[in-house]
Amino acid sequence: xxxxxxxxxxxxxxxxxxxxxxxxxxxxxxxxxxxxxxxxxxxxxxxxxxxxxxxxxxxxxxxxxxxxxxxxxxxxxxx
Amino acid sequence: xxxxxxxxxxxxxxxxxxxxxxxxxxxxxxxxxxxxxxxxxxxxxxxxxxxxxxxxxxxxxxxxxxxxxxxxxxxxxxxxxxxxxxxxxxxxxxxxxxxxxxxxxxxxxxxxxxxxxxxxxxxxxxxxxxxxxxxxxxxxxxxxxxxx
Numbered sequence: 001x002x003x004x005x006x007x008x009x010x011x012x013x014x015x016x017x018x019x020x021x022x023x024x025x026x027x028x029x030x031x032x033x034x035x036x037x038x039x040x041x042x043x044x045x046x047x048x049x050x051x052x053x054x055x056x057x058x059x060x061x062x063x064x065x066x067x068x069x070x071x072x073x074x075x076x077x078x079x
Numbered sequence: 080x081x082x083x084x085x086x087x088x089x090x091x092x093x094x095x096x097x098x099x100x101x102x103x104x105x106x107x108x109x110x111x112x113x114x115x116x117x118x119x120x121x122x123x124x125x126x127x128x129x130x131x132x133x134x135x136x137x138x139x140x141x142x143x144x145x146x147x148x149x150x151x152x153x154x155x156x157x158x159x160x161x162x163x164x165x166x167x168x169x170x171x172x173x174x175x176x177x178x179x180x181x182x183x184x185x186x187x188x189x190x191x192x193x194x195x196x197x198x199x200x201x202x203x204x205x206x207x208x209x210x211x212x213x214x215x216x217x218x219x220x221x222x223x224x225x226x227x
Contacts, residue, residue, distance in 0.1 A: 008132055009202035010214035048218065050200070055134045071132055071200075077215040078129060078160055078201030079113050079172050079192060 001026075001066035005036065009074040011049075015040045029053060030060030033072055049073060082148065083157045084140025084199075086131055091159050091170045105154050105177040109184035111192050112174075117167035119215075123208040127165045132200040136160075143194040151187035153178040158191060160201055 003022055007015045015036070024032060030046045037046075051058050052071040064070060083099070093112065100108060115127050144156045158174045165171060174191050178184040195201075196217075206212040 006132070008130060008200065009204075010216065013214060052132070052135055052200075055138065057135075057139075071135070073132065073200050074202065074214070075216055075218040076197060076200055077203040077217050078131075078199055079196035 003032075003064055003067065004069045005032070006069065006071040008071065009077070011042060011044065011072055011074050014042050024064065026063055026065075028061050028063055029058055029070060032064060032070060033060070036072075044074060048075065050076075082141055082144050082155075084137060084144055085159045086133060086136060086140075086162050087159055088161075088163045091161060091173050093170070093173050093175075096157055096159055096173055097175055100155050100157060100175050100177045102154060102177065104179060106179050107181040107184050108175065108177045109181070109188040110173070110175045111188050112170055113172035113192065115165045115167050115169045115171050119205060122205075122211070124167055124205050125208050126206045127167075127169075127171075128204040128206075129160070129162045129165065129171065130202050130204065131160070131162050133162075136200050139199045140195065143191065143198060146194070147176075147187050147191045151178070151190065152180070152183040153187045156187065156191060158195060160195065160199070162201070 006019045012018050029051050033046045046060055050073045053062055054069055117124050147156055154177050156176045160172045174188055176184045176187045203215045
């Protein structure tokens with residue numbers, strides 16, 4: 001199934017893109033990140049990130065569904 | 080009751096945002112302005128860029144304002160955060176809180192800026208005068224809680 005992944009901040013820089021469309025199996029969000037971390041050489045472990053599924057914060061154990069938009073976000077640094 | 084969190088690609092105008100807060104049952108107003116600093120960890124900052132995950136930042140910004148209104152004895156709260164490119168001295172974030180009595184407004188203002196910094200998906204990129212640049216990670220230097 002197809003999902004869209006969004007990257008922000010230093011993750012975007014390391015991935016070399018702000019977003020990409022992926023073909024994945026039913027997997028928890030953290031597992032999708034683990035695969036992307038390996039593929040793009042992302043430096044940050046999942047435990048340091050926040051993730052969102054369809055514009056709502058989610059846990060790494062949440063299982064993705066077709067057409068989901070998954071965002072991987074480094075620690076916030078606004079203000 | 081005003082619950083407003085906004086993002087702005089243009090310079091923030093505090094006078095305009097403040098106009099929405101006064102009400103006859105309020106006895107005090109407290110505001111916080113976060114400014115773009117010209118230095119960070121010994122380096123001279125030439126330019127800053129704020130990036131936001133806009134839909135989630137708006138949702139989370141509103142959530143932290145609601146949480147602040149529930150937790151403190153205040154009447155209204157409003158906040159605005161810049162996105163895009165800023166120069167040192169520019170206003171990066173503005174917060175306004177009004178309450179019947181001053182103590183709650185001071186406390187809520189502090190709480191609100193802390194929660195925005197910790198939980199609203201906005202990231203700062205700094206370009207330095209020595210030609211280097213980086214995305215800031217407040218957890219990397221252990222300064223997220225200590226540099227207030």
